[in-house]
Amino acid sequence: MNDAMMRRMHLVGMVNPPTSQYAENWRNPLGRADWLRASFYTDLGRTLERGLFDMIFFADALAVPEAADGSYDTTLLTGGKGSIYLDPIATISLVAGATSRIGLGATLSTSFVPPYTIARQLLTVDHLSGGRAAWNIVTSTTDAEARNMGRESIANPVDRYDVADRVVGTVRDLWRSWNPDGLVLDRDGRRFADPAKVHRVPAREGEDPLSRGPLTLPPSPQGHPVLMQAGSSSRGRDFAARWAEVIFAIGDSEEQMRDFRTEVHERAARDHGRDKNSIRVLQGMQPIVGWTDADAAEKLARLRSQISLEDALVKLGRLLHAAEPLDPRAAAVEVLAAHRGATGSVGFEDMLASVSARRRYTVADLAIEQSMNQLHPQFVGSAESVADQLEHLFRSGAADGFIVMPALYHSSFEEFVDGVVPELQRRGIFRTRYAGDTLREHLRE
Template sequence: MTQRRMHFVGMVNPPTSQYAENWRNPLGRSDWLRGDFYADLGRTLERGLFDMIFFADALAVPEDRDGNFATTLETGGKGSIYLDPIATVSHVATATTHIGLGATVSTSFLPAYAIARQLLTVDHLSGGRAAWNIVTSTTNAEARNMGREAIADPASRYDQADQVVDTVLDLWRSWKPDALALDRDERRFADPTGVRRIRYDNPLSRGPLTLPPSPQGHPVLMQAGSSPRGRSFAAGWAEVVFAIGDTEEGMRDLRRELRDRARLDHGRNPDDLLVLQGLQPIVGWTDADATTKLAALREQIDLPEALTKLARLLHANAAGLDPSAPAVDLLAAHRGATGSVGFEDMLASVSNRRRFTVADLAIEQALNQLHPQVVGSPATLADELEHLFRSEAADGFIIMPALYHSSFEDFVSGVIPELQRRGLFRSRYAAKTLREHLRD
């Protein structure tokens, strides 16, 4: 029986990542509007044999409760800058050979045909390394940028996402694998009997696509929904799930639930669904060194500015925030403000368990968005990841850096070799396509 091994994905969304002060830190790179920034990141993660690098996205600068974006831009808040993910992964593809390339594309606005063609193009040009991080978009600001009056409710967004993903998959299968004949002697370019339109009753597209299957068939599907409806969607479609659990037990329960849903509700083999937990690693030469690093990152955060950012996130009145009040009361009063029920549930769960004040919540949100942290030497981090992996709390991890590129470089140079020595991670890329890496 093949030994089960960890999988790693690097999440990239500068200028802040999960750490709000990333762009200000002198140890972080600030050339995130240049191609070399992303090419170097891809090469670093490929040196670490990561399965994939993926790029987050949103379609608007985050707005406050009055519809203004000034706070986000003034403070350098998360979401102030997003490059187009398709263009970015295409650039990284030219600088790398093996690593998977994940692009976030919303199902709420772009036609299914355009999604199918863009992603399958990347998959062909990269030799079968593309992945689609499926999102539905969550804010009115995004809807208005895309010509809509307001964002749809979550249930409607997921219903549309089901239809869009189903259509995209149909389009990707509109050519049989051997339909592109290229028979020079017979003067036969393609076999038209191997190319079909998709279902005639589908209002989104009729096909066929202008591309045959890629080296891995079609791009890998990735999703991060954490609400009950999002989990059902992930169980039905995703091959990789980006999960956030605030406790080990919560991580394990979520993985078990997703696998059960995939098997019972959708007839899928649960082993075809990898649940990767998001983590922010702080790596030091020793445990004490890592703790010192974390303290320095925390010290950079300005509390009044962190409170302003929290108020923007929750569409609250910044001047009316009481830093000493219970965070759970603030979250309850502004339920639904972020557009992501799962994210808000996570904030509330962590705030309740750790008895956060509003000030505590603001600082932690600025430090890591309340995502789990692992702090210590390479051996200490490897111990924690091994425990989560062996206890079936995760199939692997989404690594979210505090600083670009140093956090990734520390992880690749320190933690990856330690996991390889333990036989928990690959020592080379044994396959060519992303889907094969994920099954390795």
């Protein structure tokens, strides 16, 4: 196979300050703390573009995470994940103006944002960026988010995904409400657009329309924004197989990663008639890169030493909506079983339980790992060693690429871009330049 035909690894940078996946990020003197300033995001976008990443994407939620009694004190006191979220559309718009090639992903909820708003906001960014926008589709998971949006409680997962199917279908119909040649711009003929090539959203039998259209925008340079999703439950996997072009996955082992990728590919082909090769399954991971393997191990030890077990137990108790303090000596799988359903995400809870069982975690072990990396795979070593691990998973069919989640902003990304990316390029499995201008072109490599 020549170089031009070789399968390429895909990389996406996940951004959700002030903590990222490492709970002590905001306290670490090596981490940037200007995450309420534009330069934090424009600098980060330029760094990842220099590293030829496919995309930068911004996580989001619509409420400060609450404890069992409805208070948000523990989240704010400890700087827990979710204490700060900027609006993702505003943020990717900012990064769009500071970059020229990297994809731009925004998280928007199908439970609370109307399809017309989703379609128009994302397609606007797609036009203004030259075809680089992506939608990270979430259904939202907590009652706190529901109450912020004027509802008493969040719907159950099955109903949320049923709604999400309708919302995504409607958004896609809105993006297609203009034919590619609908915008005429015939100056001499005094014809701006052809009304015959602009359409309402098609009616579906037995369903009230969520929007009638047409959208106020024609197709973008890449047609429409890329669809991204991270469902891990059985229903979530079916949703991803139906709609997603990029799937954000979490696997605790090479076997789990490969099984997940195989399953969603089979579902996509069997149940939805899709070409599996059009789907990129990216595994989440946290890199700890050092000059040598020993240096990286020392760096990890320093990061872990900054985690307070007391704080970590409080955060885990808040996550599980525990009414009483957790016993650090208890078996993690038993505590997780007792609080089943607390997080609102079945897939996430299954992952916690699976990892805890395999590693025989106590509650203290689980709390520390949750504060360190949220139980995502962690690749620790020199740039060469980290590249070895990524290359193995990529070549073995466990992943089409990786969602890179930093321990520290921006140094973790900078170390990855300056060290690991050149190693992957040297091995011929990562691009040395962007082949096209749009995100969808990046993903087709």
